[in-house]
Amino acid sequence: MTPNPYLWLVPILPLAGAAINGFFGRRSSKKAITAVALIFCGAAFFMALLIASSFSSASAPYYFNLAHWLRAGSFQVDFSFYLDQLSLVMLLVVTGVGFLIHIYSVGYMWEDDGYYRFMAYMNLFMFFMLTLVLAKNYLVMFIGWEGVGLASYLLIGFWFTKDSAAAAGKKAFIVNRIGDFGFLIALFLMIKHFGSLDFTHVFATVQTFSPETAGTGLLTAIGLLLMVGAAGKSAQIPLYVWLPDAMEGPTPVSALIHAATMVTAGVYMVARSHMIFDRAPMAMMVVAIIGTLTALFAATIGIAQTDIKKVLAYSTISQLGYMFMACGVGAFSAGIFHLMTHAFFKGLLFLAAGSVIHGIGGEQDMRKMGGLRQYMPWTFLTMTIATFAIAGFPPFAGFFSKDEILWKAYSSEYGSWVFWLIGVITAFITSFYMFRLWFLTFFGDYRGGAAQDADGGHAHRHDDQSHGHGHGGPHESPWVMLGPLVVLAFLSLVGGWIGIGGRFEHFLAPVFQSRTAAELARETAGEAAGAGTETLLMLISVGAAFLGLFLAWTLYFRRPQLPARIAASLGGLYQAVTHKYYIDELYNVLFVKPLIDGSTAILWHGVDQNVIDAAVNDSASAARHVSDNVRHMQSGNLRSYAGWVAAGGAVVIAYMIWMGVWVR
Amino acid sequence: MVPLSYYLLLSGILFVCGVLGFLIKRNIITIFMSIELMLNGVNLSFVAFAAHWQALSGQVFVFFVMVVAAAEAAVGLAIIIAVYRTRETLNVDQVNLLKL
Numbered sequence: 001m002t003p004n005p006y007l008w009l010v011p012i013l014p015l016a017g018a019a020i021n022g023f024f025g026r027r028s029s030k031k032a033i034t035a036v037a038l039i040f041c042g043a044a045f046f047m048a049l050l051i052a053s054s055f056s057s058a059s060a061p062y063y064f065n066l067a068h069w070l071r072a073g074s075f076q077v078d079f080s081f082y083l084d085q086l087s088l089v090m091l092l093v094v095t096g097v098g099f100l101i102h103i104y105s106v107g108y109m110w111e112d113d114g115y116y117r118f119m120a121y122m123n124l125f126m127f128f129m130l131t132l133v134l135a136k137n138y139l140v141m142f143i144g145w146e147g148v149g150l151a152s153y154l155l156i157g158f159w160f161t162k163d164s165a166a167a168a169g170k171k172a173f174i175v176n177r178i179g180d181f182g183f184l185i186a187l188f189l190m191i192k193h194f195g196s197l198d199f200t201h202v203f204a205t206v207q208t209f210s211p212e213t214a215g216t217g218l219l220t221a222i223g224l225l226l227m228v229g230a231a232g233k234s235a236q237i238p239l240y241v242w243l244p245d246a247m248e249g250p251t252p253v254s255a256l257i258h259a260a261t262m263v264t265a266g267v268y269m270v271a272r273s274h275m276i277f278d279r280a281p282m283a284m285m286v287v288a289i290i291g292t293l294t295a296l297f298a299a300t301i302g303i304a305q306t307d308i309k310k311v312l313a314y315s316t317i318s319q320l321g322y323m324f325m326a327c328g329v330g331a332f333s334a335g336i337f338h339l340m341t342h343a344f345f346k347g348l349l350f351l352a353a354g355s356v357i358h359g360i361g362g363e364q365d366m367r368k369m370g371g372l373r374q375y376m377p378w379t380f381l382t383m384t385i386a387t388f389a390i391a392g393f394p395p396f397a398g399f400f401s402k403d404e405i406l407w408k409a410y411s412s413e414y415g416s417w418v419f420w421l422i423g424v425i426t427a428f429i430t431s432f433y434m435f436r437l438w439f440l441t442f443f444g445d446y447r448g449g450a451a452q453d454a455d456g457g458h459a460h461r462h463d464d465q466s467h468g469h470g471h472g473g474p475h476e477s478p479w480v481m482l483g484p485l486v487v488l489a490f491l492s493l494v495g496g497w498i499g500i501g502g503r504f505e506h507f508l509a510p511v512f513q514s515r516t517a518a519e520l521a522r523e524t525a526g527e528a529a530g531a532g533t534e535t536l537l538m539l540i541s542v543g544a545a546f547l548g549l550f551l552a553w554t555l556y557f558r559r560p561q562l563p564a565r566i567a568a569s570l571g572g573l574y575q576a577v578t579h580k581y582y583i584d585e586l587y588n589v590l591f592v593k594p595l596i597d598g599s600t601a602i603l604w605h606g607v608d609q610n611v612i613d614a615a616v617n618d619s620a621s622a623a624r625h626v627s628d629n630v631r632h633m634q635s636g637n638l639r640s641y642a643g644w645v646a647a648g649g650a651v652v653i654a655y656m657i658w659m660g661v662w663v664r
Numbered sequence: 665m666v667p668l669s670y671y672l673l674l675s676g677i678l679f680v681c682g683v684l685g686f687l688i689k690r691n692i693i694t695i696f697m698s699i700e701l702m703l704n705g706v707n708l709s710f711v712a713f714a715a716h717w718q719a720l721s722g723q724v725f726v727f728f729v730m731v732v733a734a735a736e737a738a739v740g741l742a743i744i745i746a747v748y749r750t751r752e753t754l755n756v757d758q759v760n761l762l763k764l
Contacts, residue, residue: 088758638695642686 006047007081009278010091011134013044021123023343025116025488032105041102041126045095055088063136070139077197081095082136086511089336090133090268095345097260098126100484102166104351105252118158118250125151129261138197141269145183145233145255148262149176155257168245175242179232182618183269186225195220203275209544211279221281223276226269227290233487234266234320236294243317244487247309248254251354254309259316259349264339267323270333274512274661278330283413288328292422294323297581299429303436304567304577307364311437315390318345318426320403325423329415333409333508338401344495345389345398348488352383355485356441360448366437371446375474378482380442382489387438389492391431394543401498402427403538404505410537419613420537424544432550439556448475667759676706692744694755703733749752
């Protein structure tokens with residue numbers, strides 16, 4: 001491959017779009033804003049396609065050095081980009097799904113006053129995400145990492161006049177800071193011990209290390225700290241709490257940032273650092289355990305949510321847990337595969353949910369939906385495909401990636417049947433809550449009444465541009481929104497097929513090739529021997545998906561009165577699940593309140609008021625008092641000045657006489 | 665030959681007269697003259713030392729001081745006239761503001 005010298009253009013293009021819209025958007029027409037946002041984002045996608053078409057595995061990875069950045073002794077960091085199979089996959093997912101969601105946003109956000117602001121933020125997000133994906137060293141990655149956090153904050157709090165949105169933005173930002181802290185310390189450790197943050201250099205150094213079998217050591221520490229960062233960004237236990245609240249943002253944001261791209265950055269980072277994790281089995285195990293627990297935990301919360309976007313948010317957390325489970329058992333390519341298919345079907349689910357919300361006038365409560373199948377057939381069709389995809393029905397995309405993960409969780413040398421079992425249970429729950437959502441939204445009778453309710457504080461009550469008369473009942477969304485849905489539905493349908501026969505894994509293999517040949521041979525042998533087992537496990541997971549469908553069908557379609565009775569009979573457990581296991585309340589008591597109280601008492605009243613403010617105020621008033629007295633010297637009276645001069649001269653002379661200067 | 669100390673004593677007396685006049689008098693013209701008196705007291709000590717040490721530089725300095733004093737007198741008198749025109753008084757106690 002001739003090295004592609006335009007690699008750096010890919011992130012820069014959306015940045016240019018963001019700058020133009022951000023600076024001039026207020027004055028320009030909506031058409032111009034739309035053109036700028038779509039052209040720059042689309043150009044990035046086009047560039048990505050060009051790069052992909054000229055990509056050849058033989059010459060990967062390919063580097064591009066844009067500029068020097070830091071030089072401090074032997075330590076140096078450059079603005080450099082890195083293209084290999086892994087970043088290529090991420091590049092295509094981010095630009096592709098991002099571009100589709102940009103198109104969708106045109107329809108969804110058209111009536112909003114902050115349209116130009118929204119488009120500028122979206123482009124800005126694309127810039128940072130692409131920087132993150134294409135970075136060649138951890139520091140440039142960290143820029144992107146922080147940048148997507150910023151964009152996420154801005155977009156969650158997009159309707160900032162609403163208290164809950166502003167608070168959700170802050171929560172996301174602060175929780176992410178905790179994770180970033182871990183990431184940052186991992187970077188410091190790398191600088192200290194490897195003297196570099198460059199991927200090539202760090203991995204080459206790490207490669208000389210032998211696996212830390214004792215369970216503790218430098219690589220384990222770095223791995224765990226990186227995982228802390230990943231847990232923050234990718235909403236894993238214990239830092240997942242920000243993601244459900246992030247649903248306060250506009251729905252395209254939830255689709256782009258909080259489902260398809262940004263939240264997967266943690267998975268990408270862990271996969272990128274696989275060289276470190278490969279040599280730190282304990283860190284791997286922690287990643288796998290966190291992923292598995294998160295998958296199960298979030299899925300159970302998803303069962304009892306009534307807000308359509310909250311269900312999807314918990315589902316996202318749960319699916320991210322799958323990806324971490326895959327990374328944790330050493331099946332990085334399976335994790336990335338699921339990341340990609342998840343970007344398709346979860347992006348689609350959110351966009352379809354947005355279409356539903358848009359179509360019924362801003363209502364998000366599933367209990368007030370129902371029967372929408374007949375009002376919005378296209379949304380229904382695409383949502384159906386996405387639902388089947390996430391539930392893991394063949395031949396939809398989710399089936400292939402999820403099955404790959406479950407098989408690896410069972411068969412990999414790091415894996416265990418425990419991971420597999422929890423994975424299958426989670427798959428069953430996933431299928432159940434997704435079909436619950438599906439039945440509640442699209443089947444039965446419409447429960448929204450006149451659909452004119454603007455209650456619940458949902459600010460996005462914008463009219464469809466094709467009907468200027470407001471909401472006369474549920475209606476289908478315009479084609480600018482349905483188009484992306486259809487494309488994503490197609491991808492959700494066929495996206496998994498590239499994984500058939502391990503093709504995707506082979507494509508990514510050069511990236512994750514760090515284990516010894518003997519290990520690989522053993523694994524291949526194990527796979528050949530376990531083909532029968534694999535088929536059996538696959539049947540079980542498909543069975544779990546069908547069971548979920550059947551249960552949801554029974555409870556929410558055939559006998560809709562049953563769920564309430566079951567909920568009542570479960571009592572406390574049901575309460576705990578609806579309240580998300582009281583985790584937010586627990587964090588409030590454990591962390592938030594002590595922090596606020598301590599900050600108020602010690603930092604604010606103690607340090608800030610009594611030390612810092614006091615020092616400033618006291619020095620000011622001291623200066624005032626001294627000046628008050630001294631100013632009497634400046635009377636404006638010439639003779640008093642002369643007197644002072646004479647007295648001063650007399651003092652100088654007296655001093656000289658007394659010191660004996662005059663004597664020589 | 666008059667001893668050096670006599671000259672210095674006279675010079676000191678002249679200087680102190682100047683200082684006292686400067687402090688006590690209220691009329692700007694008188695104050696101005698007191699300044700000249702101080703300068704001349706210093707001049708006297710210069711020439712006395714110059715004569716005593718047989719060095720010419722002290723005498724040269726005195727010429728410089730005289731030239732500067734003459735220039736200063738020109739400027740100073742001009743200022744005094746300007747002050748009188750605006751204030752219609754030469755009493756420094758009544759000229760205690762920098763503004764009008």
